[in-house]
Amino acid sequence: MKYKSRFSKYVTWLVLFFFYLPMVVMTINSFNNSKYGITWKGFTLQWYIDMFNNPKILFTLMNSLIIGVTAMLVSMILGSLAAFCIHYYRTRLQLFHNNLILIQLGVPDILMGMSLLLFFISIHLKLGLLTIFFAHVTFCISYVTMVVLARLQNFDFSILEAAKDLGASWPVIIRKIILPLLSPGIIAGGLLAFTLSIDDFVITFFVTGPGSTTLPVYIYSMMKHGNPTVVNAISVFIFIATFILVFFTQKLTDTKKK
């Protein structure tokens, strides 16, 4: 009696097959000695060698990492602050605050990219790493806030009252109580922010300038004009990195439940 629906089982396996088929094809093809197309022409590591010999990949990866790490740190601080005051003070201001974050979450990338481009042009800010950083923090804040807010749902605020009654000052309360209890949420939010930042193409494409190309923007230009075989090799690395990242995040959210 545990479950009777065979149909749902077949659909699930079909969907998983659908999800992983492209990744498998791409991985196999990254070892394929054929420059165009996917007919098997023998095993090669040439595309991986090409990848490591391409200085542009390392350079754009560095740009992505610089932005990813800085946007992650800033959005972790801003997002945690936002989540804390939305949860703690239930005033009209916080309702507005919460709605602003929710709406921001729902805006498609292309709209954010377009309006930010317009904004940066009109305040005469030169497009580059700085504008990408501003854009990334903007979309990361909402995600961090949501993750930390979820964590706050089972946060017992009477601990704070108790600490206050016992004479603890706010800095002590923040350092000794709030941060340790919220840190899994803040770290999970930060990991999400980092992934979103590293992966982002659309918004970055709008606000990028000369010399500030990130890895996804470079991958896109290779897909459109350059060498697609190197894209396969990079993709395999990205798959592996994603697997590891998701695995750790799952671990993190698991301990959260215990």
Add this chain to the structure above:
Amino acid sequence: MKSDSSKNKITEILISAPTLSWLTVFFLIPTIMAIIMALRPSNPYGDLLPGWTLENFKTIFSPIYISVVWRTIWVSILSTIICLLFSVPVGYYMARLSEKFRKIILFLVIVPFWTNFLIRIFAWKLILNPDGLIHKTFVFLGIIPSGGSLIYNTGTVILVIIYTYLPFAILPIFAAAERFDFKLLEAARDLGATRWLAFLHIFIPNISKGLMAAAAMVLIPCLGSYVIPDLVGGTNSQMVGNLIANQAFVARNIPMAAAWSTLLMAMILLPLGLILCVKILLDKNKD
């Protein structure tokens, strides 16, 4: 007492200020600026002219462009429906699995969700390549002519949209199904309902919030699609997102790009408002 509450208010404003001001500067103001910019006139070279105009919106609703707007709408709605049709059985199946298997399947659904979406789109270009097995099989079976192509058409755009956004639909439906009490289905069966009837009348209404969230999670990014039609679509499968990018990067006509953005905003706010209304109605019914 009064000084205490006003002190409280000051602390509240102090810790709200960083995010509120950040989002005001980098989200609210740019969005409002885009709407205002849509009302500015420009010459064919994209230079800004003084004054105000509705000319940009007239251009949008001209016959050449209106087909793109319709395509964006029907492609998004169709993709959302197909995503929901697949996600419900998957969510149902996952929710009924044992803890251990559920975690494994969940992991397998989350990985594509986190994988760079440019790469996931590009993979389809490989699979549907004229040299690929699928293309050859289709030609062999006579489904497509030998000179035909599986890529660069609207059908492929829909396929890749579904591939990209299906995890976004599965996760909220699974979350709702996980909270569902499956004993209710057994009770309905005991009372004589067929399996299908029980599923339709008990399971579906109980996961309606998850369905709504899933629909919004797919529909909104679909309406704003740009990269997918750009990479796997042809000239006849452009969507509003492509027009925005075109005006911004190729034509360099910022007021036109802003007008398209404003239209896209309206296209998103409309169904979102509808979903919110349904949600409020549902909540009222429950009380």
